[in-house]
Structure formats: structure tokens, C-alpha cells
Amino acid sequence: MTAERTLGTVALHDQIADDLRERIASGEYAPGATLPSVRQLQDKWKCSDGPVRDALTILRNEGRIIQSRGAPARVRIAPERALSISITPEAAQTQKDLALRPQNERAETGASELALGVPIDQTAFTATYTRVPADRELAGEFELQAGAELLRREYRTVHSESDRLVLSSVSHIPIALVEGNPDLLDEKNEPWPGGHWHQLYTVGIEIDRIESSITAIQPTPRQRQDWKMDPGVPLLCLRSLSIDTEGRVVEVADSTYPGDRTAISFTQQLSRWPTTRRARPGRKAV
Amino acid sequence: MTAERTLGTVALHDQIADDLRERIASGEYAPGATLPSVRQLQDKWKCSDGPVRDALTILRNEGRIIQSRGAPARVRIAPERALSISITPEAAQTQKDLALRPQNERAETGASELALGVPIDQTAFTATYTRVPADRELAGEFELQAGAELLRREYRTVHSESDRLVLSSVSHIPIALVEGNPDLLDEKNEPWPGGHWHQLYTVGIEIDRIESSITAIQPTPRQRQDWKMDPGVPLLCLRSLSIDTEGRVVEVADSTYPGDRTAISFTQQLSRWPTTRRARPGRKAV
DNA sequence: GAGTGGTCTAGACCACTGT
DNA sequence: CAGTGGTCTAGACCACTCC
Numbered sequence: 313m314t315a316e317r318t319l320g321t322v323a324l325h326d327q328i329a330d331d332l333r334e335r336i337a338s339g340e341y342a343p344g345a346t347l348p349s350v351r352q353l354q355d356k357w358k359c360s361d362g363p364v365r366d367a368l369t370i371l372r373n374e375g376r377i378i379q380s381r382g383a384p385a386r387v388r389i390a391p392e393r394a395l396s397i398s399i400t401p402e403a404a405q406t407q408k409d410l411a412l413r414p415q416n417e418r419a420e421t422g423a424s425e426l427a428l429g430v431p432i433d434q435t436a437f438t439a440t441y442t443r444v445p446a447d448r449e450l451a452g453e454f455e456l457q458a459g460a461e462l463l464r465r466e467y468r469t470v471h472s473e474s475d476r477l478v479l480s481s482v483s484h485i486p487i488a489l490v491e492g493n494p495d496l497l498d499e500k501n502e503p504w505p506g507g508h509w510h511q512l513y514t515v516g517i518e519i520d521r522i523e524s525s526i527t528a529i530q531p532t533p534r535q536r537q538d539w540k541m542d543p544g545v546p547l548l549c550l551r552s553l554s555i556d557t558e559g560r561v562v563e564v565a566d567s568t569y570p571g572d573r574t575a576i577s578f579t580q581q582l583s584r585w586p587t588t589r590r591a592r593p594g595r596k597a598v
Numbered sequence: 599m600t601a602e603r604t605l606g607t608v609a610l611h612d613q614i615a616d617d618l619r620e621r622i623a624s625g626e627y628a629p630g631a632t633l634p635s636v637r638q639l640q641d642k643w644k645c646s647d648g649p650v651r652d653a654l655t656i657l658r659n660e661g662r663i664i665q666s667r668g669a670p671a672r673v674r675i676a677p678e679r680a681l682s683i684s685i686t687p688e689a690a691q692t693q694k695d696l697a698l699r700p701q702n703e704r705a706e707t708g709a710s711e712l713a714l715g716v717p718i719d720q721t722a723f724t725a726t727y728t729r730v731p732a733d734r735e736l737a738g739e740f741e742l743q744a745g746a747e748l749l750r751r752e753y754r755t756v757h758s759e760s761d762r763l764v765l766s767s768v769s770h771i772p773i774a775l776v777e778g779n780p781d782l783l784d785e786k787n788e789p790w791p792g793g794h795w796h797q798l799y800t801v802g803i804e805i806d807r808i809e810s811s812i813t814a815i816q817p818t819p820r821q822r823q824d825w826k827m828d829p830g831v832p833l834l835c836l837r838s839l840s841i842d843t844e845g846r847v848v849e850v851a852d853s854t855y856p857g858d859r860t861a862i863s864f865t866q867q868l869s870r871w872p873t874t875r876r877a878r879p880g881r882k883a884v
Numbered sequence: 885g886a887g888t889g890g891t892c893t894a895g896a897c898c899a900c901t902g903t
Numbered sequence: 904c905a906g907t908g909g910t911c912t913a914g915a916c917c918a919c920t921c922c
């Protein structure tokens with residue numbers, strides 16, 4: 313009967329977690345530092361190992377500590393935000409214009425569509441595609457009936473050395489839109505040479521705009537493993553709808569990024585006020 | 599004693615969690631449905647309650663189920679994405695141009711800067727501001743020495759009925775930039791009438807562009823409580839740097855949004871290909 | 885009041901790390 | 904091999920919900 317410790321109805325493991333969390337935040341336990349062992353914490357809080365382990369589980373799921381067998385728990389070191397996904401109208405426009413250029417010119421760009429934080433020769437690119445029926449969600453985006461046939465194309469780039477995922481994206485296109493060009497349904501042509509937009513051009517589709525939306529979710533265990541993400545790290549999801557000049561959604565592309573290493577960034581350029589108030593336009597450092 | 603159950607070195611609580619996760623994904627347990635009770639799962643897996651509870655904890659932290667006292671665990675119902683944060687150059691430009699308009703015109707816009715999913719008369723707006731020294735991170739953004747004095751302004755909008763946070767944003771501005779206008783340092787003037795940019799205009803600052811970046815983090819317990827977020831739901835973070843015509847970062851604004859109810863969206867408009875290939879919409883010339 | 889989940893204990897054994 | 908964290912059990916009591 314040691315229940316008298318529950319002073320204010322807040323569970324002991326929460327008290328322990330709160331205490332450790334505060335000490336981590338204050339810097340008493342710096343990133344990389346080892347935490348007291350389970351036995352030491354038991355001794356300090358005069359309890360069995362259960363509450364202590366529960367507290368550590370809480371902090372692990374918050375992404376604050378890492379635990380491994382045999383070694384003491386440590387304050388997690390948040391990685392640098394190495395992956396910066398820049399969304400710029402210029403880049404999209406460039407890619408769009410490229411779609412009209414001759415074959416040899418398009419080929420030069422090839423698969424290096426995105427600037428990653430990893431040299432491209434250290435990565436392995438794979439593409440797979442299948443035909444799938446549209447689920448409710450995708451059918452809604454395309455304004456099709458659920459079950460309509462879609463071309464599903466999955467792109468993955470892994471860092472060959474560490475076997476860590478660097479880029480992952482899944483794209484869906486209604487079969488009905490692309491069956492005019494049989495080449496597009498031939499898996500041997502993956503990745504579509506010269507980029508999506510040239511291929512879409514071959515079936516008479518011109519992209520008018522990209523509507524993107526960003527959300528965050530908790531990764532599935534599979535996703536966490538693919539990206540080799542620590543527990544407690546969320547996943548950034550970027551869904552881009554390609555809309556053609558007739559207003560149809562012709563492609564839905566879903567990309568995911570580990571939330572702790574990635575920042576999705578974009579710039580909104582504003583025009584100047586009419587009267588130039590600052591006499592010195594000065595230097596425009598970047 | 600009963601250790602022979604550990605067939606393939608994968609922990610029992612992981613097996614249970616994997617099994618339940620799969621059943622949830624397959625729809626066997628639909629959103630809102632009750633899961634088997636802890637005792638039933640013990641019976642099914644022939645184990646004590648520990649592994650079963652551990653499995654449920656895993657699923658809770660993944661945001662897949664909700665648990666409460668007395669009531670059975672249920673599959674979590676993901677909320678609609680009611681909060682859609684739209685980033686448009688037009689809106690920013692409009693706000694910029696507004697800064698030059700006369701007082702009465704600016705006042706009409708007032709605090710309703712953002713379209714929220716909640717009627718504005720059901721919300722309570724609070725603003726607080728303090729002077730704080732720049733931490734390393736903010737000092738880096740402003741290219742100032744760590745410790746330089748900043749004006750910190752915190753905006754919060756809560757839905758008065760549910761006491762739920764609807765909007766939360768923290769903005770930092772170097773004191774040195776705004777001390778030319780004493781009004782800006784007077785808390786009674788919060789929120790700055792007519793918007794930030796008019797106030798910045800009074801000290802000779804014109805915004806050239808906004809550089810935004812989006813990340814995702816695990817919320818602190820405090821944040822989770824403020825937003826009344828379920829466990830396992832990440833937080834979307836939007837950091838916007840306001841850069842003036844001289845290239846200086848003059849304001850850093852950090853907004854957070856619950857990751858399950860929010861989508862940050864934007865559109866990239868592309869210009870048409872030079873040769874008008876389709877004279878009339880609806881024809882697919884090749 | 886019956887059933888649910890929440891918390892905690894005491895003890896056992898295992899897997900792994902580091903010295 | 905000493906110390907660490909990981910897993911599981913059996914049992915107890917509590918707080919809460921729902922009928």
C-alpha cells in the first residue's frame with residue numbers, strides 16, 4: 313500500500329515524465345547526454361520499475377529520448393533540417409516549358425528533378441506502376457466514380473549506402489486520360505522519359521496550375537522503418553493536384569517526408585508600393 | 599515459464615498491436631467501433647494484461663484509437679480537415695497594399711485577418727507582448743547577436759464555447775527596428791491596428807517578400823492540451839520570415855496548427871504554352 | 885453493480901552494451 | 904561480466920461509464 317504517493321491525482325509516471333521533460337528542456341540533460349538509469353529513477357521516486365518505464369515510453373513517443381538495449385537512454389539529438397523542399401513557381405514553369413523541348417534536351421534533365429541533400433550517384437531509383445481502382449478519397453479528387461481505374465506510379469529513391477529512403481512519392485492518373493498513348497502504360501518506359509508533363513502533352517493535356525496542400529500525420533510502422541525515423545517523429549505529407557487547362561484534375565501526387573529532417577519552403581514575392589518611399593533601394597542581400 | 603510464446607523474437611505487444619492495426623486498416627473495426635476489451639484480448643492471446651495494454655498504448659500514440667476510463671477503447675474518428683490555411687500571393691499583396699490606405703479603411707479589416715472555420719463572434723482574441731532576449735535560433739534568423747532584444751507578440755484566438763484554441767501565433771521583431779515609433783511598444787495598442795505592415799511602414803519598413811517554411815513536430819503536453827488534440831496527432835508549424843526591401847529579416851512569425859484538422863494549401867499558377875494548341879476547350883488535338 | 889480501462893508492485897528472465 | 908534496458912506475469916486496487 314504505497315498509494316499515498318498519488319498526491320494530486322496525477323499519475324506517477326506522468327510526474328516522472330514531466331520532471332524529466334523539464335530537465336531536458338532546461339538543458340540539465342543536454343542532447344546526447346545519458347539519463348539516469350531505470351534503477352536510479354526507481355530509487356529517486358521510491359517506486360517499482362513500471363512507472364519509470366512508462367515515463368520513458370512517454371518521452372520516447374514524444375521524440376525527446378532514444379532508448380536502446382544495453383545502453384542507457386539518451387536525450388535525442390534532433391537532426392539538422394537537411395532536406396529543404398522548395399516550392400517555387402519558377403521551377404514548375406521551367407519544367408512545364410521543358411515538356412515542349414526536343415527529346416535530347418529533355419533527356420538531360422532526366423530523373424534529377426529534385427535537388428536532394430544526397431549526391432545523385434549514391435542513390436538508387438526505383439519506379440513501379442500498377443493499375444488500381446480508385447478509393448473513395450482519390451475518386452473524390454478526380455471527381456470520378458469510386459472504383460474507376462487509375463494508373464498508380466510509385467517512385468522511390470534510396471541512399472544506397474545506408475539503405476535509407478530519400479524520396480518517396482505516389483502518383484495517380486486516371487487510365488482514361490492516358491490510354492491514348494500506349495507507351496505510357498508500358499512499364500519499361502518508367503520513369504516516364506522527359507518528365508510527366510511531356511508525356512501528358514502527348515495525349516493532349518496541358519497543365520494550368522498545381523494545387524498543393526500540406527498535412528502532417530503519424531507514420532505507420534512501415535513508413536517509420538523505410539525512412540529510418542526515430543519514434544515520435546511525424547511525417548509531412550504533400551499532396552499536389554495537377555489541373556489542366558480544362559479544369560480537370562489529371563494527376564494526384566502524394567509525397568511524404570520525415571518531419572524532423574525536412575522543411576517545405578516557399579516564397580511569396582510582393583510588388584513594391586507605387587511611390588518609392590525609400591530613396592535608397594539599397595542592396596538586396598539574399 | 600511461458601516464454602515459449604515469443605516465436606520470432608518480435609515482442610508480444612507488437613504482435614498484438616500489429617494484428618489490431620491491420621484489422622483497423624481493413625475496416626474490421628470501423629472508425630468509432632469498440633475494440634475487444636483488455637480481458638478479451640488477454641484471453642485471445644493467452645497472456646496477462648501487460649502486453650495487451652502495451653499494445654493499446656502503441657496504437658493510441660499512433661493516433662489510431664482513443665481510450666477513456668470506464669468506456670471501451672474505440673477506433674479514433676479522424677476529424678475533417680476544417681482548417682484550411684491558404685497561402686496566396688494575392689492575399690499578402692492585398693494586405694500590403696492596405697497598409698498605405700487611410701486609417702478608416704484599414705480599421706474595417708481589423709483583426710479578421712484570417713478566415714477561420716469558426717464564426718468570429720464566437721471567438722475570443724488575446725494578444726500579449728513582452729521583450730525577450732533572442733535565443734540562438736532567432737538570432738540566427740535575424741542575423742543578430744544572441745541576446746539582442748526582441749519584441750515578442752503572441753496572438754491567440756480561442757473558441758469561447760469549447761475553450762479550444764483556434765489560432766496561435768508568436769511573432770518576433772527586433773526592438774531596434776521599431777523603437778522609432780513609441781506607439782508600437784505600448785501594449786495598449788495591441789493588436790496593432792491596421793495590421794503589422796502599416797505599423798512597420800510608420801518606421802520606414804516596406805516588406806519585399808515572405809519566405810515561409812513548414813515543418814511538423816510532436817506537440818508538447820501543453821500544446822496538446824491547448825488545442826485539445828488527441829494523443830498521436832502531430833503539430834504543423836509554419837514559420838514566415840518577413841523580408842524588407844533592404845534584404846533584412848524584420849519579423850519572424852511562428853504559427854502552429856493541429857495536424858489532423860489542418861491543411862496548408864497553395865496554388866502555383868503556370869502560364870500557357872506559347873502556341874495555343876487547342877483552339878477550343880474540349881478538343882484533344884495531338 | 886458489472887464491466888471497463890488506469891495504475892502500481894514484486895519478481896523473474898532475457899538481450900544487449902560497454903569495459 | 905556488470906550494468907543497462909526489454910518483456911512478461913500475477914495480483915491488487917482504483918476511477919470511471921453505462922445500463
